Amino acid sequence: MSSTPTQLPGPTATRKVILGVAASDSHAVANHLIALSLRGIGFGVVNLGTCTPVEEFAQACADHPDAEAVIIGSLNGHVHEDLRGLAQAKATGQIPVPVVVGGNLSVGSHKDGTAHDRLYSLGVDHIMADPAGLPALLDELRAARTCSLAAS
């Protein structure tokens, strides 16, 4: 009873993603579960965990140039302020891979589309509701990338 699966490293990973929760946000449960499930299907997950500022995501991109995407969760409604630096990090190439965001993306119980628009203009590439869609999205992103690399 001493070791637990949440602590197990993923199987020898052929593909890698960077995962984390936005800077002011400490909601950990979805993050734990997403990490577990991506590892479960063979991804290497660099999980930066909760309360991760944009700079820390950028640093992880530098440390893991083979990562395919940065996946950011945000539940507490602060995603816009928390990702304020994203546009610049993408413009300067510090975050060179697609950024996927998911969770609860505005404050309040009545949602409209503006929260998503604001995120796209911050440099977010994809907004997902259900983490179950992540593997397919990652496959797509890789396919697109391979294409564009082949084309260039």
Place this chain on the structure above:
Amino acid sequence: MSSTPTQLPGPTATRKVILGVAASDSHAVANHLIALSLRGIGFGVVNLGTCTPVEEFAQACADHPDAEAVIIGSLNGHVHEDLRGLAQAKATGQIPVPVVVGGNLSVGSHKDGTAHDRLYSLGVDHIMADPAGLPALLDELRAARTCSLAAS
């Protein structure tokens, strides 16, 4: 256990009132209790009970010329339609004594003063909330009547 106080006739009555509930209204409980309590303090109560049209009150006035007042309860909100004939009954002298009304005097949970104004213009003389005030009111009415009789 066979006889019950609600059935007891009042003690030999020196004063008399006519009591009843408006024409479309069958709420009986307050009527039972008011009759009981007036009898308890020595009034003779001609209780016409529930569902009593104006004509029946007028007939009772004819049958009991010594009655001091007509006391009408209404709970179901229909008091205005139910007392539609009152103005005429008073004008023609068929109901020659003061008319006292009490209960729930309009439909709905949000009350304003208009219900009372409409009753006064139908010929109601007094509107009371709490039946506990009836004895004092009846004393006042008798005093006023004695005065005006003496003056005439």
Place this chain on the structure above:
Amino acid sequence: MRTRHRALAPVAVLGDGAAVPSPAESAGYIRSLGKPTAAEVLASCRAAGRVAVQPRCGVGGHAEMKALLTTLEAEAAPDILTLTIDSHTRLLRFEEALRTLNARPTDLNGYPLVAHGWRRGRELNEAVAAPLEIRHGSPDARALFDVSVAAGMTSFEGGGISYNLPYCKAVPLVESLRAWQDVDRRCGELAEHGVIIDRELFGTLTAVLVPPSISLAISVIEAVLAARAGVRCISVSYPQGGHLAQDVAALRCIPVLAERYLPADVQVHAVLHEFMGVFPRERAHAEDLILYGALVSRLGGASKLITKTYQEAFGIPDPQANVEGLRLADRANSPLLGFMTADADQVAEEMEWILREVAELVDPLLARPDLITAVAEAFDDGTLDIPFSASRCARSALVPRRDAQGAIRYLFTGSLPFSPAVLRRNKELLGTSGEPDLELGSLLGQLTGDIDYFRHLFRETE
């Protein structure tokens, strides 16, 4: 706040003069409606272990009534909806209803269906998914019944005793019982056309301090008459009195009584009317009582609950209050409340005595060949009786009181044919050693205290 609508064209003559369709036509319409009947909803709720919830609701104007129904359905989704009829219509004062409708519809305390007519009734029916019940209080409901069925309503409340004694002064019982036999026979006829009308009996009676055995005895009589006339689905309603074990016991007696007194092929449902006496005035207190009533309905195994609102003490509720009352009551259907129980011993004891009292009241009458005459005579000589009767046909020689626990007992039984054992138990429970206090003033005070029981319990009267 009631929604404001443009007034419709005034109704020129009663029901706009449209002839009421035949029972066969009405049955055809109901089958074509594509919604479940009230009886079907009750059966499926019972099967699912859910207490169906149903509001009281009725306002005078047609557009307002439609808005009320659709609002209630949209915001609280009651299992069954209601058309509460105004009290002119109840008393066949159709002209007064029509006049008020045209002059000041908000002055009506219900929907004057006969004045509006069956075609408008159909419009209401078609505006909502839930089946509708007509709730009224008419000693003679034949005209109203025909219009209701033509409008596609599949549940109809009342009975020859229960819609006479609380609702009018001078209609002889034989008359109202015969009029209701007609209604019940028409239900039988409709059943032959494939439409089961749920006939709810108004066991609530005068609502205030009604001893359970009086309510149930009268329902048994009305149910027997209804079943004999061809009714296939009977809802027996019982008014919450306020004492948990007594109320749960009363509800649980209903299937026992059905088995004892009714043919096996009649569906019988127990219905609880949330507390029907003087309601507390503070919103929080009223809501405590609403929830309590709803929990009692669950514990008592009722098929249906008729709800109240926090505005009960003040007047006909606005739609929002009605919505909130329904929602709160529906919490009693929570799957999380399975841990709640009523004291089994206490309930068993109350059931035993209620069943015994009911038997002592009804068995002699059911033995008679002509039940209608027997009933009329019984009220005449006081061997049947109700408290606080609105009608002169009942003596109201029976005087109820609450015991120290709040349960409703008999202080005076008048001429009710109770056995010495029953009389003794009531005496003991009320702690009346020897003859009770006959002094008027003191009895009045005690009765008023019992009537205002919940206002006292919530310290509203201090």
Place this chain on the structure above:
Amino acid sequence: MRTRHRALAPVAVLGDGAAVPSPAESAGYIRSLGKPTAAEVLASCRAAGRVAVQPRCGVGGHAEMKALLTTLEAEAAPDILTLTIDSHTRLLRFEEALRTLNARPTDLNGYPLVAHGWRRGRELNEAVAAPLEIRHGSPDARALFDVSVAAGMTSFEGGGISYNLPYCKAVPLVESLRAWQDVDRRCGELAEHGVIIDRELFGTLTAVLVPPSISLAISVIEAVLAARAGVRCISVSYPQGGHLAQDVAALRCIPVLAERYLPADVQVHAVLHEFMGVFPRERAHAEDLILYGALVSRLGGASKLITKTYQEAFGIPDPQANVEGLRLADRANSPLLGFMTADADQVAEEMEWILREVAELVDPLLARPDLITAVAEAFDDGTLDIPFSASRCARSALVPRRDAQGAIRYLFTGSLPFSPAVLRRNKELLGTSGEPDLELGSLLGQLTGDIDYFRHLFRETE
């Protein structure tokens, strides 16, 4: 819908630059306020047998916050009100809070009190009759505490473990524990000035599948530290897990633990947080759960209940939803629900094991001379742990699961120092014969099922 207000002038610098008054001055202000402290309200509710109800509530703008508090008080009269702080402020990101406040206050998930400053805090305090609690999630709350007390708030939530592990990633426990020792010492100082601050511990932790003994063990440690630092009134909060007997037992353990581990002159209150995990989405289901939580607080003898709303699954609730959540929860205080009980044997058994598990977790640590170091080391080596930690300071090697009845048990205990008897019981209750299933996919599915327990129970996931 949130009421619209004219925006106030922007806040130029944090707290408008006003120096924070001394503790003596703040104590004087609090005494002059003429309202009861939170500790006084808790004591009087406990004496009256009433569970105090309190909302979660916090919005960014000042006028909006004031309107929210006055609306909640006018429409639901909670016993204690809340100022929930935004999560920038929680993490000392005061500049981000200030920037968002000035740019888009509705983007804040709470009231940035440090940015607004203590004078605005006083304005809020003076706008309502109920005392206010600050609810936040700051590993280092010293600045916030001073502003709060200056604003006259008499209750302050948090603790060196419970406001670290669920709320940040990389603040060392020794740091947060020391920062909270400072806060607690200031409470002691205020007590000398005659003002008792209620210090609520956040036993809710990460809220999702927290085993009762983990929650209570951490609260015991924080309570011991707080009492040693001079705190006179401690509220121990526990998050409703969803299993009636287990939750009632956990609440009833709180006074037992207080007696066992705390000086007699410290007031201790049990507080229930209505279900803190994944809420059902349908309004009716959410309301069932809200009522259930409130009933649990009553059965568990809690002094206070922190409420949720039917909008919980979606986001910060609007004022009306908050009002309705409070009103519904308050029904559990109904004098009509005295008949409700929890199964005494089951509760006793759960209590016995919870107390035993807590003792196995905390006794070794409390025996150490330096409790703060002992705690930091314990999390480091896994002899203390919490599930789903937000912080790297806890291993989250402990994995909880629900048993067949829905109670929260230990599937994996990591390095927790549990006795064989405790381990055996958990294994048995989970029906894991031998080693549990270590396969990732299946564990993930099971855990997700347990997390979404109430959504499944209400069949929202079908």
